[in-house]
Amino acid sequence: xxxRVNAYDVAKRAGVSQSTVSRVLNNYSHVKKSTRERVLAAVxxxxxxxxxxxxxxxxxKTRTIGLIVxxxxxxxxxxxxxxxxxxxxxxxxxxxxxxxxxDESSFDRSIQTLIGKRVDGIIVASVRKDNKKISELFxxxxxIICYNRKVDDDRxxxxxxxxxxxxxxxxxxxxxxxxxxxxAYISGPCTYSTFNDRFLGYQSALKENGxxxxxxxxYQNELSFDKVFQFSLDLMRNQNRPTSFFAxxxxxxxxVMDAAAQNGLHIPYDISIIGFDNIxxxxxxxxxxxxxxxxxxxxxxxxLKELIAIIDKKSDQLIQITLEPELLIRKSTxxxxxxxxxx
Amino acid sequence: xxxRVNAYDVAKRAGVSQSTVSRVLNNYSHVKKSTRERVLAAVxxxxxxxxxxxxxxxxxKTRTIGLIVxxxxxxxxxxxxxxxxxxxxxxxxxxxxxxxxxDESSFDRSIQTLIGKRVDGIIVASVRKDNKKISELFxxxxxIICYNRKVDDDRxxxxxxxxxxxxxxxxxxxxxxxxxxxxAYISGPCTYSTFNDRFLGYQSALKENGxxxxxxxxYQNELSFDKVFQFSLDLMRNQNRPTSFFAxxxxxxxxVMDAAAQNGLHIPYDISIIGFDNIxxxxxxxxxxxxxxxxxxxxxxxxLKELIAIIDKKSDQLIQITLEPELLIRKSTxxxxxxxxxx
Numbered sequence: 001x002x003x004r005v006n007a008y009d010v011a012k013r014a015g016v017s018q019s020t021v022s023r024v025l026n027n028y029s030h031v032k033k034s035t036r037e038r039v040l041a042a043v044x045x046x047x048x049x050x051x052x053x054x055x056x057x058x059x060x061k062t063r064t065i066g067l068i069v070x071x072x073x074x075x076x077x078x079x080x081x082x083x084x085x086x087x088x089x090x091x092x093x094x095x096x097x098x099x100x101x102x103d104e105s106s107f108d109r110s111i112q113t114l115i116g117k118r119v120d121g122i123i124v125a126s127v128r129k130d131n132k133k134i135s136e137l138f139x140x141x142x143x144i145i146c147y148n149r150k151v152d153d154d155r156x157x158x159x160x161x162x163x164x165x166x167x168x169x170x171x172x173x174x175x176x177x178x179x180x181x182x183x184a185y186i187s188g189p190c191t192y193s194t195f196n197d198r199f200l201g202y203q204s205a206l207k208e209n210g211x212x213x214x215x216x217x218x219y220q221n222e223l224s225f226d227k228v229f230q231f232s233l234d235l236m237r238n239q240n241r242p243t244s245f246f247a248x249x250x251x252x253x254x255x256v257m258d259a260a261a262q263n264g265l266h267i268p269y270d271i272s273i274i275g276f277d278n279i280x281x282x283x284x285x286x287x288x289x290x291x292x293x294x295x296x297x298x299x300x301x302x303x304l305k306e307l308i309a310i311i312d313k314k315s316d317q318l319i320q321i322t323l324e325p326e327l328l329i330r331k332s333t334x335x336x337x338x339x340x341x342x343x
Numbered sequence: 344x345x346x347r348v349n350a351y352d353v354a355k356r357a358g359v360s361q362s363t364v365s366r367v368l369n370n371y372s373h374v375k376k377s378t379r380e381r382v383l384a385a386v387x388x389x390x391x392x393x394x395x396x397x398x399x400x401x402x403x404k405t406r407t408i409g410l411i412v413x414x415x416x417x418x419x420x421x422x423x424x425x426x427x428x429x430x431x432x433x434x435x436x437x438x439x440x441x442x443x444x445x446d447e448s449s450f451d452r453s454i455q456t457l458i459g460k461r462v463d464g465i466i467v468a469s470v471r472k473d474n475k476k477i478s479e480l481f482x483x484x485x486x487i488i489c490y491n492r493k494v495d496d497d498r499x500x501x502x503x504x505x506x507x508x509x510x511x512x513x514x515x516x517x518x519x520x521x522x523x524x525x526x527a528y529i530s531g532p533c534t535y536s537t538f539n540d541r542f543l544g545y546q547s548a549l550k551e552n553g554x555x556x557x558x559x560x561x562y563q564n565e566l567s568f569d570k571v572f573q574f575s576l577d578l579m580r581n582q583n584r585p586t587s588f589f590a591x592x593x594x595x596x597x598x599v600m601d602a603a604a605q606n607g608l609h610i611p612y613d614i615s616i617i618g619f620d621n622i623x624x625x626x627x628x629x630x631x632x633x634x635x636x637x638x639x640x641x642x643x644x645x646x647l648k649e650l651i652a653i654i655d656k657k658s659d660q661l662i663q664i665t666l667e668p669e670l671l672i673r674k675s676t677x678x679x680x681x682x683x684x685x686x
Contacts, residue, residue, distance in 0.1 A: 064460070072440075073425035073623070075418065082416035085442040089449065094456045097415075097440040099428040106432065113437045117407070117460055225623075254627055261628035280416070280568075284597055285604035286629050 013042035064094045066114030070102045070126030074251045075279040083300040091308055104128050121311045123147050123303055129193040143310040147303040150193040158319040160303040164194050167292040167325030168201025171246050171274045176209050179336040180244040184217040186228055187248035198248045217242050225255045232259035243336045250275035250282045250291055268334030288331035295323050356385035407437045409457035413445045413469030417594045418622040426643040434651055447471050464654045466490050466646055472536040486653040490646040493536040501662040503646040507537050510635040510668030511544025514589050514617045519552050522679040523587040527560040529571055530591035541591045560585050568598045575602035586679045593618035593625045593634055611677030631674035638666050
């Protein structure tokens with residue numbers, strides 16, 4: 001395979017035009033039997049996949065969609081990507097995944113890469129809220145939909161999200177009902193809508209329950225395991241330590257749990273931890289992480305279905321869907337036993 | 344963006360040939376200043392990314408590689424994919440991930456998809472050992488390299504793997520040294536080299552230690568959580584139950600751990616469990632899974648580096664690298680306390 005074959009090579013080999021190749025591969029009528037046979041023989045000789053080529057010739061579609069994720073090693077992205085990949089196959093679509101490594105400067109390049117690959121549409125699972133590119137593409141009628149994230153210009157974007165503010169309120173209210181007052185919050189930066197909304201929910205739940213906001217209990221930065229582990233460790237070693245943590249992703253809640261173990265703190269007797277996302281491992285009896293479910297299966301199926309409807313021009317309405325979150329109580333949260341020490 | 348732009352559109356808009364567009368975008372000399380300006384204006388007007396197009400025009404390269412994984416929701420794949428994605432960016436390459444959902448019938452389609460997208464090379468992280476397509480592509484000088492897997496026709500394939508047989512022997516020998524004799528084995532089917540080699544290592548370690556092979560203790564089938572959970576549960580409820588499990592992936596070892604918890608068995612006092620892969624969560628103090636490290640960071644970096652050397656024609660030798668596995672002892676394995684009951 002010195003040079004890779006394309007429709008032009010097939011046309012040349014068969015001695016016909018590219019449009020004839022297209023007509024044969026699409027089973028159109030009005031093609032002479034001998035011509036059809038010559039084209040199919042050429043396809044065969046060149047080791048070609050007629051359906052791929054036929055598609056792109058016929059309707060200018062690649063039947064490929066792009067999926068932009070923040071970090072595929074975060075199980076939330078990996079597990080939803082897997083659902084999207086599996087279901088896309090049922091729609092006869094392929095998926096190109098781009099991982100921005102949570103580096104916003106690579107976002108525009110990710111979009112360029114996907115458009116350069118001529119994808120029919122894009123699902124954006126991670127993007128900063130001040131991004132302008134998505135609404136630009138939307139205005140150009142390019143099929144694009146946000147998933148798990150929104151951008152500020154939300155009059156000009158399609159999205160499927162969970163109600164993140166409400167979910168965060170549910171998490172914090174659950175801790176408050178267990179008599180926790182000093183509730184640490186671990187999150188990525190508010191430049192992402194998901195973290196911004198969860199932070200609003202955290203603040204709002206505190207306020208509604210008459211608990212003062214204490215910024216010393218709040219981490220809002222890069223969600224690296226090492227940094228969150230260290231922050232949690234330091235906080236837990238404090239005399240007046242928090243009795244509970246709300247981690248805005250399950251993945252990073254595991255770093256908080258590890259810090260608790262390192263500190264010899266028993267979960268939930270000494271410290272309660274709640275996450276967000278309901279990644280698979282959260283339900284393991286060894287982890288047993290209380291969390292907020294994003295209904296990831298429903299959300300992933302829905303975003304794919306809606307994107308394909310947009311591509312197929314079956315929908316020309318703005319798609320803006322907000323799903324209800326769900327509180328899942330497991331063994332990582334329990335009644336605050338140190339209430340006297342901490343007030 | 345009713346129609347997406349390409350180099351042809353730029354040429355048309357600028358009133359020049361496609362090769363002139365190519366020459367301008369590659370900064371070749373012998374292009375009139377006014378022509379250059381016209382082309383760049385057209386590029387700008389059409390909202391084009393010159394570098395992408397320039398590349399593909401100039402050297403027929405897309406600077407994109409394909410990565411075929413078995414199931415991206417398995418953290419082994421997700422974590423190695425993340426390393427490959429991050430390091431590929433340093434080489435100025437993009438990566439298209441295809442997830443076969445461990446469905447071999449979709450493997451050929453995955454290859455077709457990637458070649459249809461004109462990738463410069465492919466990393467194959469999951470494929471059955473009897474696959475013929477990989478050596479066919481290799482013989483056609485298409486840059487392709489196996490990672491974590493080998494195929495039977497290994498004279499005609501590049502690969503980077505860990506010594507899976509040796510790794511499995513290390514795992515089983517570790518259990519035997521802890522006085523375990525009844526050692527269950529949980530694995531995917533032997534149609535994959537990785538599982539085949541690990542099974543050979545399991546059998547070999549038993550034999551060298553004079554322990555009879557008991558096929559009732561062996562699961563070799565689809566690695567679905569539910570099926571492995573049920574198999575393990577049934578085995579653990581058996582009167583003459585195994586005192587230890589060797590799970591051929593860490594991901595599925597978690598299903599065995601869950602079955603132990605469901606059965607009220609304490610790890611490692613009642614039952615020892617060892618995995619393979621060293622996924623991130625294995626080192627969590629709550630999981631503490633003993634395992635065999637594949638040196639995934641080194642392996643992932645190496646496979647990418649070697650593939651790019653092949654693409655750049657800096658290497659025309661067969662790449663066949665086998666890394667040494669490493670035994671990591673954590674809290675999930677301990678001395679067999681039931682030795683009398685089980686002999």
